[in-house]
Structures are given as C-alpha cells and as structure tokens.
Amino acid sequence: MKKEVKDWKDEDEVRTYLKKLLHKEAFDRKGLIYGMGHAIYSVSDPRAEVFKAYVETLAREKGRMKDYALYSMVERLAPEVIAEERRIYKGVSANVDFYSGFVYSMLDLPLELYTPMFAVVTESAPFTRIREFKVLRIACMLLTGIFACSH
Numbered sequence: 001m002k003k004e005v006k007d008w009k010d011e012d013e014v015r016t017y018l019k020k021l022l023h024k025e026a027f028d029r030k031g032l033i034y035g036m037g038h039a040i041y042s043v044s045d046p047r048a049e050v051f052k053a054y055v056e057t058l059a060r061e062k063g064r065m066k067d068y069a070l071y072s073m074v075e076r077l078a079p080e081v082i083a084e085e086r087r088i089y090k091g092v093s094a095n096v097d098f099y100s101g102f103v104y105s106m107l108d109l110p111l112e113l114y115t116p117m118f119a120v121v122t123e124s125a126p127f128t129r130i131r132e133f134k135v136l137r138i139a140c141m142l143l144t145g146i147f148a149c150s151h
Helices: 011-022 046-062 065-086 100-106 111-144
Strands: none
Touching (some): 011 065, 046 100, 065 100
C-alpha cells in the first residue's frame, strides 16, 4: 500500500486503494484487506484494542508516527469500504494481527520471520483457549461447588 498510495494523508486515495484490494485489482489479487475481520469478534477485537495502545507508543519511540497514522486511517476506513463493497452488515473491525507486521518492522525483525511468527501464534490459540477453559472451570468449582459446573 505504501508504494501505491502517494499521499498517505489523502483519505480518498487510501479509500480507492482499499476498493482495488477488494476488487482483486491490487496486491495479491485475493480480494482481502488483511488484518480486517475476525470469525468471532465483529464489532471489535478486544485484543486489538489493547495492542493498539502499545503500537502507538512504539511508533512514537521509533519515529514512525506517519506509518501509524496510515494504519489508523486504514483501520477506520476499511470497515466502511468493506460494508459498501461487500454489503456486510454484521460489522468488520481490525483484528489483533492488523498491526503485527508493522510492529515486526519497528522491531527490525527479518521479513522472513513474519509468516512463521504469525503461524506459531495462530496455531497455539486453541491451546490457550483450553487452558482458559480449565481455569474457568476450576474457578467455578471453587466458587459454587463441584456439581454446579456442568461445562
């Protein structure tokens, strides 16, 4: 996007590029805006909300606020563009991975590591949910008695 959009502050130019992405006319021609949408979180991804504050702090420290402003603009415009172009009404928001590549670049990680890091995090998610479920079940047992927790 940074190579294609000349004026990063021009909302119309950014919006036009986002439409090109959705129409399979740009980037990898898959029709996706990566980092937007989630199977469970439609209104907002709470993980992304927390992460974004840290991303802004890091961008400020690294002198990358222009990049951060572009990401913020895309985060704001993409749901509008997706709703217009795809007629999706359930809501679409940035997911926790939206800012990940930006963070990796600010940390000077090699580009070759981005995909493996994403895969490790994605593949470990079910195990995290299992652990959370066990913790919740134990808490339920402790608070209400063993037989009150059927899950």
